[in-house]
Amino acid sequence: MSIKKKLAMGIATGALAVSMIGGGTYAYFSDTETSTNTFKAGTLDLALNPTEIINVDNIKPGDWMNRSFTLKNDGSLDIAKVLLDTDYVVTDANGDNVEDFGQHIRVNFMWNPDKNASGIWLDNVIYNTTLAELKGMTPDAVANKIFIPYFEERGGLKAGDSDTLGVQFEFVENNADQNEFQGDSLQLTWKFEAKQGKGVAK
Incomplete structure (x- = not known):
């Protein structure tokens, strides 16, 4: 056998051995x-009932109005806070208002008995605050301070869960002339x- 043939057979044999080894690795x-x-x-879903808490007419200085409403968590997540934002619009019937009607309507209290069973006024959601003052505040309706x-x-x-809150409004009698608010x-x-x-952590 010639050297060329021997060399060719050696190369072919070596290649076959390498291919068998390589195939074996798989x-x-x-x-x-x-x-x-x-x-x-999850979901946050707060329900308010009724959505119209108060609708009253023919009020005069010194009148007060008690109402109640319910806040319910219809979502799947717990609610940590329910912040109350206040706004209002005054219609001046006679165009003679010097003062803001909202300074004369006061929330004597907003009380959440589920969070304040003792009735301590310091733990009320709102205490003795006019609507004008409330415009700059965001009290938590479901807080418990004590x-x-x-x-x-x-x-x-x-x-x-749900909380039912009580609220009292008052048209404050200030022992002064309040005629400008007639019809407003x-x-x-x-x-x-x-x-x-x-x-x-979940």
Whole structure:
């Protein structure tokens, strides 16, 4: 056999051996598992009943009005705060107003008995505050400043829970001439904004 043939056969044999070795590296056991994962966001859904808390006419200085309303958490997430934003529009019937009618309508109290079973006025949502003053405030309607275990709920509104609040309005008699408000009307808008709590480990 010639040297060329021997050399060619050697190269072919070597290539076959390498291909067999290479092919062998792909022969192994295997097992596969697939992980399917889901992230679903919860919901904040605050319900107010009734949506019109007060509608009264023919009032005079010294009159007061008691009303109640319910805040309910219809969402899947707990609510940490329900902030109350106040706005109003005054219609001046005679065009003679010098003062703001909102300075003469006062919220004597807004009380959440679920969060303030003791009735301590310091723990009221609102105490002795005019509508004009409330425009610059955002009180928390479901807060509990003085928590008394076994008698009160902690602050916030858990999913599916509800709080019924009582409120008293008064057209304040200031022992002065208030004739400028005769025939006037005030349209009050209260916006309740639910806020989530802090994130937690899940």
